[in-house]
Amino acid sequence: MTTQDYELAGVQHSYYSAKVRACLQYKRLPYQEIGANIETLLNRVIPATGSQQFPVVFCPDGTVLKDGCDIVEALEARHPERPIMPENHQLKFIATLIETLADEFFAIPMIYYRWIPEDTKQWGIGMFQTLLGKGVENPDMAALAHQMGETVSTEIRSRLPKVGLDRKEIQDKAQVITKEVCKLLDEHLAKTPFMLGDHPTLADLGMMNAMWGHLYLDPCEPSMLIRNNYLHLNNWITNMHSSAGISNQGELYITDSLIPLLRYMGEAFATMMNDILAAADQTLPEAEAGAEAPAGLGRIDTVLQDTELSRPATTYTAWRLQRVIEAYQNIPEQQQTATDNLLTDIGFLSVCQHTPTWRLQKDNFKLFVASR
Ligand SMILES: N[C@@H](CCC(=O)N[C@@H](CS)C(=O)NCC(=O)O)C(=O)O
Known part of the structure; x- marks a missing residue:
């Protein structure tokens, strides 16, 4: 090396x-x-x-x-060369919103495919055992890796009921949302090379999390759906995976084809976002300024699209939403009306206009309650 x-x-x-x-x-x-x-x-x-x-x-x-x-x-x-952050504040905000949706919200439905159907569940356990033991020569460590593969998978599976994935209606909803997001992404990428125009940005990087490690690589139904039916999406995923070869030329912009995808994400997740912010408003102002933030914000009664769901809310997700709100607040006045009209259309206006009664900051990998 x-x-x-x-x-x-x-x-x-x-x-x-x-x-x-x-x-x-x-x-x-x-x-x-x-x-x-x-x-x-x-x-x-x-x-x-x-x-x-x-x-x-x-x-x-x-x-x-x-x-x-x-x-x-x-x-x-x-390394500011080949930037991934758009200079335009409106696009920077949309990229942050997409990244957050992929990391903290789309992750809920898509996890269904690895851990609920019996065949992918068994595959998942074997995959963990293989990768934890990959290249490990010491036999005791290799045995420990094998054992840990089982333990880690059990631990992940034990978290699924927390997001309602032990319930049939949430399992059904998870499949519907995952497939619809793939379809809308494919339709968007048929019209526009990347999420926000001619070259990749943070929005593409964020969506890559959503598409690659589980959906595309796992031997699951959406993986075959993407390969067989969604060839624009398939092309984008494989190009983003080897994105050193992608040009950085061209313009960044929002096309009409992005709107149905964002609107659908809004229908699926905006209420949950608001409920997490409300839980943070309840809990975080009580915490001592300067102290490490509590990890959890208690349970929230919310919805996944239109299906009721009770789940724990985390301070980490509230911090991710704070980043989105701050990116929204940085949009200059001349772009404000157009942004608000877009947000009304796609359903995220109340999330973005939320004024938190707290502020979190990260230091040394931990979240702290900042003094306001
Ligand atoms: N917020 C983190 C999440 C990272 C994460 O959850 N990573 C998984 C692997 S993909 C992990 O390490 N899980 C084991 C654990 O949380 O203990 C990020 O975006 O990097």
């Missing part, structure tokens, strides 16, 4: 690694993907970040980056 390489601790089958990989690719940064086997997690990721969560990026200068959205922001600041 050359000392200039970035190192990405992540795996192809992980949801959140795809955005970071596509960013390194698009920016043409030299990097090595070092996987996330048990040894990498124990010897590199946990000592550097305090948690086994990945993706994590080890920079050539020794800096450690964690959390996909922060990693992409840091890479953009370090």
